[in-house]
Amino acid sequence: MVSRGLRSRITFSCVALLVASALQVTGQAQHSGPQSNRAEHGREFLGLGPVPDLAAAARGQKLFVQSCGFCHGNNATGAEGPDLLRSTLVLHDDRGELLGRFLHTGRPEKGMPAFAGLTDAQSYDIAEFLHARVEQAANRFGYKMQNVLTGNAKAGQEYFNGKGRCTQCHSPTGDLAHIAGKFEPADLQAQFLYPADPPPSKVTVTSAAGQTVSGTLKRIDDFTISMYDSSGIFHSWPRDSVNVEIDDPLRAHRELLSQYTDADMHNLLAYLVTLK
Ligand code: HEC
Numbered sequence: 001m002v003s004r005g006l007r008s009r010i011t012f013s014c015v016a017l018l019v020a021s022a023l024q025v026t027g028q029a030q031h032s033g034p035q036s037n038r039a040e041h042g043r044e045f046l047g048l049g050p051v052p053d054l055a056a057a058a059r060g061q062k063l064f065v066q067s068c069g070f071c072h073g074n075n076a077t078g079a080e081g082p083d084l085l086r087s088t089l090v091l092h093d094d095r096g097e098l099l100g101r102f103l104h105t106g107r108p109e110k111g112m113p114a115f116a117g118l119t120d121a122q123s124y125d126i127a128e129f130l131h132a133r134v135e136q137a138a139n140r141f142g143y144k145m146q147n148v149l150t151g152n153a154k155a156g157q158e159y160f161n162g163k164g165r166c167t168q169c170h171s172p173t174g175d176l177a178h179i180a181g182k183f184e185p186a187d188l189q190a191q192f193l194y195p196a197d198p199p200p201s202k203v204t205v206t207s208a209a210g211q212t213v214s215g216t217l218k219r220i221d222d223f224t225i226s227m228y229d230s231s232g233i234f235h236s237w238p239r240d241s242v243n244v245e246i247d248d249p250l251r252a253h254r255e256l257l258s259q260y261t262d263a264d265m266h267n268l269l270a271y272l273v274t275l276k
């Protein structure tokens with residue numbers, strides 16, 4: 001299996017680029033007030049903050065998957081970076097103020113990059129996603145992303161078959177049949193934004209002498225590339241001695257990330273939850 005760490009490294013540069021554009025695209029996101037569709041009873045008693053703004057949380061999820069997910073996990077429960085649902089900084093945050101200030105500087109010396117260009121609206125959206133996740137993980141009040149299922153399933157189906165070109169690789173009666181039974185809506189959204197356990201990447205390595213070996217990528221970093229060829233034999237080279245071509249199975253998903261509008265995401269999710 002390809003480790004998440006591996007994927008992080010492969011996609012890091014691309015994702016970093018994406019981040020810049022994506023953060024711009026969603027920069028105009030509107031603040032809508034907190035939704036009062038859940039009882040505020042007992043929130044203070046349980047030490048919970050304000051009710052998360054679920055519309056903001058949905059926008060924040062997209063930003064998070066794009067900009068933070070490969071280090072912190074798409075659902076924020078940790079990967080190479082820490083589990084953010086246990087972060088005191090997140091717990092003490094109120095509407096993105098503390099988080100926003102932290103993200104502007106990051107902790108580069110500890111591997112947490114600075115996101116200097118993040119707007120207040122974006123920090124707010126990401127914070128609301130994290131707050132919603134904290135509550136969801138604790139399962140308090142039975143928080144469900146269903147509350148934010150405002151999309152139109154029919155429009156989602158059209159997007160799936162048309163503009164999204166999902167049918168190139170998926171079928172609602174084949175691999176995605178019953179997908180809604182496998183994931184809660186919030187996790188389903190994270191899955192289609194950026195699937196958590198992608199199949200291993202195919203790689204072709206060409207040496208300076210022109211010799212070519214193709215196979216399954218094991219690991220790549222700044223110094224070494226390693227792989228198994230088609231007969232299962234392990235190979236490894238110093239990174240700078242060879243030319244490397246990686247065929248990332250999730251390329252389509254990465255490209256889609258910068259194309260979804262908020263409406264596309266809501267509609268797609270509304271459609272996918274019908275695949276019971
Ligand atoms: C390249 C990997 C990477 C990316 C990208 C990244 N983080 Fe981090 N993050 C880390 C690491 C590593 C730490 C732990 C730093 C430390 O040890 O102090 C961290 C720490 C944090 C913390 C502090 C946790 C605590 O309680 O101390 C928060 C909050 C956080 N990240 C949020 C985010 C958000 C939100 C994003 C996206 C906008 C993001 N991170 C993107 C790697 C990353």
Ligand code: HEC
Nearest residue numbers: 164165166168169170191192195198199249250252256268
């Ligand atoms: C070029 C191929 C390709 C395209 C186009 C594509 N996907 Fe994927 N998708 C994959 C691969 C590869 C995976 C990871 C393997 C897997 O889980 O099936 C994946 C995984 C998924 C998963 C998780 C499935 C699971 O069982 O966990 C969902 C949901 C999904 N894609 C939805 C979509 C949607 C919606 C679209 C269109 C907007 C789309 N995909 C477009 C290749 C593609």
